[in-house]
Amino acid sequence: MMFYIHKAACISPQQTFGDIDIEQLHVAVDNKLYAIEPKYPHFNGNALRRMSKSTRMGAGAALPLLADNDKPNGIIIGTQVSGMEENGKFLNQIIEYNEDMLTPGSFVQGTPNTISSQIALINNNKNYNLTHVHRGLAFENAALDAAMLVNENPAHTYLLGGVDEISANNYTLDTLGGWFKKEPCPSDGLYNSTTAGSLSGEGATMFTVSGNQAGAIAKLSAITTIHSSDVAVVKERIKNFISKELPDGKKIDLLLTGENGDARVFPFYQACEEILDDQTAIARFKHMSGEYPTASSFALWLACNFVGGILNIPRHMIKRHGDLKSLKNILVYNTHKVGQHGCMLVNVA
Template sequence: MYIHYHNCIFPQQTALPGGLDTLLPADGNQLKAIEPSYDGVPPGLLRRMGKAVRMGTGTALPLLKDLRPDGIIIGTANGGMEDCIRFLNQIIDYDEGMLTPGNFVQSTPNAIAGQLGLMTRNQCYNITHVHRGLSFEQALLDAAMLSMEHPHRNYLVGAVDEIADYNYNIDLLGGWYKKHPQQNKDLYEANSPGSIAGEGAVMLVVNGQPEEAVARLRAIRSWHGTNPDDARTNIEAFLQQYTDGNIPLLITGENGDNRLLPYYETCEKLLPGSAVGRFKHMSGEYPTAAGIALWLTCRLFEGEALPHHFYKKGKENTAGPVLIYNTYKGEQHSLILLSKK
């Protein structure tokens, strides 16, 4: 499968050249997305949208100006959660009386894909994958299988998640976020449990045609498990099956949680000659954050230098494949292999 166009909204500046060089700080252990003006979204619709729907549509519409995709495939774990909680609270506040329909309509994970279908009058394949930390990876697999069957068709693939107070508080109580103030510039030196919360949206236009493609998705693998030895076995098998051992750049989902370091260190040790990059000090931690790593890889393949704070070791090299390894809460793991062609 080949990636032709991409767009992103996340907590760092993407509109200006070199905008990623300046690392914007977290606020209260949260990295909130920088939202644009959403010029392509009618104001009447915009004010009724929840944040996840705004980010999803705002990221996708610039890619759909001159393109009608044959499918809209979105991966999200918590999209629409904020509106869902608002609607449930209204049931209590209004004693099951006259409720606001907007919050109800926008309260389900498929609201993003549905809104895009309605706004672009697209009646083609429309689906949302909700698999927690593997939602985006399952959306990629869906698109890859469709591209194999119909190489000439275009598909919009996305990853969207927001910081909802409800989910943030549950994960904070569960120990997945730092309990003390943490600056994202020092995230990897914290040596403590938990990370910082993030959010964002990534959209890709993909098909099975290599002409003028930005990147090629060569392989993807996902698995469940909490044992670092299982991670080693899966990574070794993946490398043996899909690569010749030459991986110039490894991008990991290291997020400052010292409980997850064994997984990432295992992967790094299996690729001792690779440069290593990290991105969650820019995006924060959220279920579909792997989409940010893929988007950064596309920018790298287009010749844009990634910021110095992205690299943990080594120097950038765009000549060979890039491997992305991410784990969500040490339970869900994924490997994504990309190359320029």
């Protein structure tokens, strides 16, 4: 299962949209990394007010990829719950008004398939349209869907995205669940932290993908998902994935991991690092994106820009330099909330 990536756009807590600068690190405030949103000049005020933040960011990141009236043959989005802030507003209204005199705006806006359907509306796109919501593998499953579509129709082009937002509701719930740090944690101290939890993050990343190699910036040559809480099982599965998918004589030049400062999750990243020899460079991204269920889409955006020679790896990302002479093969490994793991192999096109 593979596809070529032709365009990529990303709205994230870093300067990744418009004039891109990922050298200068934008840091977390109160353990949250909020996305730097553009002004969305293409949406009028009324349209903007009717969008949840997820929809706004998702549609905003998709727009540059749909310029020249390009109509992808499908729109595939991964998101955990999409408009959780709007969902939360509606849940609050239900309780506070005792299920009476409610307005439907937040209910409609909070539906997770609003991102893909809003993009379809903007693009007047009546083609395939699907929203994957499998928590920490929502994006990987969306990418697998896109890979199957490309396998079924190699000449077609698809819009693939990963979107999630920080909302008061999910931040509170996930903090109660132990997934965000309870003590203040600066971005530059994230990887030295010895406690549970990470920084909270959000973002929207969009790609146009197809089976066409010409003009592509990167190739996603393989993807796998693993469901296990056992470090040994996960290590074995990643090892098998690499030996099966990486052609003989090639090596992983860079391991890009979702290490996130959560002491409970660290053993999985450590196990993955142990699979690769000292020559492999290691870089991390969660101090840039924060932790969110579809953060691997941010990692794929970085990987495409690195193998495509569009961006250099900033110093603040590097954990181990290794022998980084050329950058042709990147392994992205990410795990979310222990139990869901995704691997993506990204190569030069």
